[in-house]
Amino acid sequence: MGLFDFVKGIGKKNTAAAEPQQQAPAASSTEKQAAPAEPSAQEMANKLLGHVKALGLPVSGLSVSYNATTDLATVRGQVQSQADREKIILAVGNIDHVAQVDDQMTVASPEPESKFYTVKSGDTLSKISKEFYADANQYNKIFEANRPLLKNADDIFPGQVLRIPN
Numbered sequence: 001m002g003l004f005d006f007v008k009g010i011g012k013k014n015t016a017a018a019e020p021q022q023q024a025p026a027a028s029s030t031e032k033q034a035a036p037a038e039p040s041a042q043e044m045a046n047k048l049l050g051h052v053k054a055l056g057l058p059v060s061g062l063s064v065s066y067n068a069t070t071d072l073a074t075v076r077g078q079v080q081s082q083a084d085r086e087k088i089i090l091a092v093g094n095i096d097h098v099a100q101v102d103d104q105m106t107v108a109s110p111e112p113e114s115k116f117y118t119v120k121s122g123d124t125l126s127k128i129s130k131e132f133y134a135d136a137n138q139y140n141k142i143f144e145a146n147r148p149l150l151k152n153a154d155d156i157f158p159g160q161v162l163r164i165p166n
Contacts, residue, residue: 002102002103003100003101003102003103004089004093004100004101004102004103004116004161005099005100006093006094006098006099006100006101006159006161007099007118007159008071008096008097008098008099009096009097010096010157010158010159010160019046019047019049019050019053038068038097039097040068041065041066041067041068042066044066044068044073044097045064045065045066045073046064048064048066048073048092048095048098049062049063049064051091051092051095052064052075052088052091052092055087055091055148055149056148057079057084057087057088057091057148058079058080058084059077059078059079059084059088059105060077060078060079061076061077061078062075062076062077062088063075063076063077064076064092066097066098070099070100071097071098071099071100072098072099072100072101072102073092073093073095073098073100073101073102074101074102074104075088075089075092075101075102075103075104075105076104076105077105077106078105078106078107078108079105079106079107079108080107080108080109081107081108081109081111082107082109082110082111082112082113082114083111083114083145083163083165085103085105085107086113086114086116086163087146087148087149087163088105089101089103090116090146090149090161090162090163091149093161094149094160094161112166114145114163114164114165114166115132115163115164115166116161116162116163116164117132117161117162117164118159118160118161119156119157119158119159119160119161119162120158121158123156123158124139124153124154124156125139125140125142125143125153125156126139128142128162128164129141129142132164139153140153141165142162142163142164142165145162145163145164145165146162146163
């Protein structure tokens, strides 16, 4: 559990259908006023929830809240593995309006955490693999560790955060 930082404004646009969830308490008057085209905090939370569910990641009791003032998404739920926990954090954090993810999930079978890596301009999975494993041909290990978040090995962009398994 903890707080994870992401590069706000760089992530993918969230086009997932909003997933209704239990209403969070009403936003305080100190929350940032959304521009007309910007989703409300509750709409953003519902879209983030829909995004995670669309990926088919195994999680029970999943809920997502979003604070528009701090661009903080809080994720709660129960997962079986550390890998699923990390994929959910990345699924939420690599979205355009999210700057931080507060992980409040529980893991049934705790395991060592993976490293997280922020993609830089010019990076490829092979280049990242060479940096972490001293072997560019291990790129598929990184690709598989980030599925279903990545659809193909060329589906990375600067600012995106990836899991790097031990």
